[in-house]
Amino acid sequence: MLIRRRPSWELPESAATPEAVYLSRRHLLGAGAGLAAALGLGLPAVAAPTPGNPDLDPTKDLYPAKRNDAFTLDRPVTPEDISGNYNNFYEFGSDRRNYQVADIAERMPRRPWTVKIDGLVEKEREVGIDDIIRAMPLEERLYRHRCVEAWSMAVPWTGFPVREFIAFAKPLSGAKYIRMETFVNPAVAPAQNRFIYPWPYVDGVTMAEGMNDLAFFVTGVYGKPAPNQYGAPLRLALPWKYGFKSVKSIVRISFVADRPVGLWEQVQGREYGFWANVNPEVPHPRWSQASERDIGTGERRPTLIYNGYGEQVASLYAGMDKTEKLFM
Numbered sequence: 558m559l560i561r562r563r564p565s566w567e568l569p570e571s572a573a574t575p576e577a578v579y580l581s582r583r584h585l586l587g588a589g590a591g592l593a594a595a596l597g598l599g600l601p602a603v604a605a606p607t608p609g610n611p612d613l614d615p616t617k618d619l620y621p622a623k624r625n626d627a628f629t630l631d632r633p634v635t636p637e638d639i640s641g642n643y644n645n646f647y648e649f650g651s652d653r654r655n656y657q658v659a660d661i662a663e664r665m666p667r668r669p670w671t672v673k674i675d676g677l678v679e680k681e682r683e684v685g686i687d688d689i690i691r692a693m694p695l696e697e698r699l700y701r702h703r704c705v706e707a708w709s710m711a712v713p714w715t716g717f718p719v720r721e722f723i724a725f726a727k728p729l730s731g732a733k734y735i736r737m738e739t740f741v742n743p744a745v746a747p748a749q750n751r752f753i754y755p756w757p758y759v760d761g762v763t764m765a766e767g768m769n770d771l772a773f774f775v776t777g778v779y780g781k782p783a784p785n786q787y788g789a790p791l792r793l794a795l796p797w798k799y800g801f802k803s804v805k806s807i808v809r810i811s812f813v814a815d816r817p818v819g820l821w822e823q824v825q826g827r828e829y830g831f832w833a834n835v836n837p838e839v840p841h842p843r844w845s846q847a848s849e850r851d852i853g854t855g856e857r858r859p860t861l862i863y864n865g866y867g868e869q870v871a872s873l874y875a876g877m878d879k880t881e882k883l884f885m
């Protein structure tokens with residue numbers, strides 16, 4: 558008999574605001590343009606829909622998905638106009654602190670989009686994203702997100718457990734890791750024209766991590782299909798790890814025998830490793846990880862081991878700290 562204990566991260570959900578009421582600042586700006594046109598200021602009355610407009614998403618009917626109440630927060634949900642305008646998505650530029658990343662990302666077409674499933678699987682195949690999303694049990698989860706740069710947010714993701722995708726992909730027993738890869742399309746992602754990073758963006762997890770209940774594939778946010786800057790149409794959310802592990806806009810998922818080398822590990826292996834579990838006591842070589850700035854409230858708060866999800870994931874790493882750098 559399995560008795561469900563109340564895990565430590567199920568803290569009282571002090572101020573998780575119903576996200577449906579959030580108004581996107583960028584949409585307000587759009588409304589402003591319409592008003593300007595009505596006043597005869599010569600701007601287009603209706604902005605042409607961009608290829609990345611989530612309102613045109615063919616899976617829109619699946620939202621909002623039912624919230625899974627097992628996942629609660631100890632802090633307010635970050636307003637969409639803040640989390641949606643403070644994005645690390647280096648393919649679209651490295652200045653996350655203005656509207657640039659979101660605006661440039663919105664030019665990326667969301668369809669057609671396929672995901673290649675390959676490596677150690679029963680049958681390699683390339684599947685349309687809608688066929689994946691419609692085969693999966695979508696749910697909403699409130700998750701904390703901790704970037705290695707010492708900022709954090711709390712977001713209502715919609716998606717499905719990685720475990721469900723593993724069952725869909727049918728890996729062979731030799732598969733030990735799941736490697737995930739982002740698109741390469743310099744025509745829409747300007748930074749991919751510059752050879753500063755070894756594109757595509759890659760990262761991965763062990764099979765055991767992927768099977769953990771917390772490992773989540775995201776398709777939506779704030780009760781609707783995710784706008785591109787969040788990593789549409791498919792991204793990872795691994796809330797106990799630093800954010801760079803959560804690969805965005807995935808086009809290829811490979812089941813492999815060898816540990817994949819992530820983009821950040823490849824370019825800066827002394828600072829970023831494979832495990833990247835959140836730990837306030839292990840500083841980044843260039844800054845402390847003891848606390849973080851909540852981009853929603855602006856408050857500084859103490860960082861929690863495994864970002865507060867230790868009860869779910871600590872056992873994955875039992876005894877490994879002797880041989881592995883688990884926290885970088």
Ligand SMILES: Nc1nc2c(c(=O)[nH]1)N[C@H]1C(S)=C(S)[C@@H](COP(=O)(O)O)O[C@H]1N2
Nearest residue numbers: 644645646647704739758800801803804805
């Ligand atoms: N393809 C890709 N995925 C990525 C990144 C990126 O630059 N490219 N940045 C990572 C980092 S460092 C973080 S913190 C999160 C940011 O997700 P957010 O923009 O939704 O906050 O995405 C991660 N996934």
Ligand SMILES: [Mo]
Nearest residue numbers: 704705800801
């Ligand atoms: Mo990050």
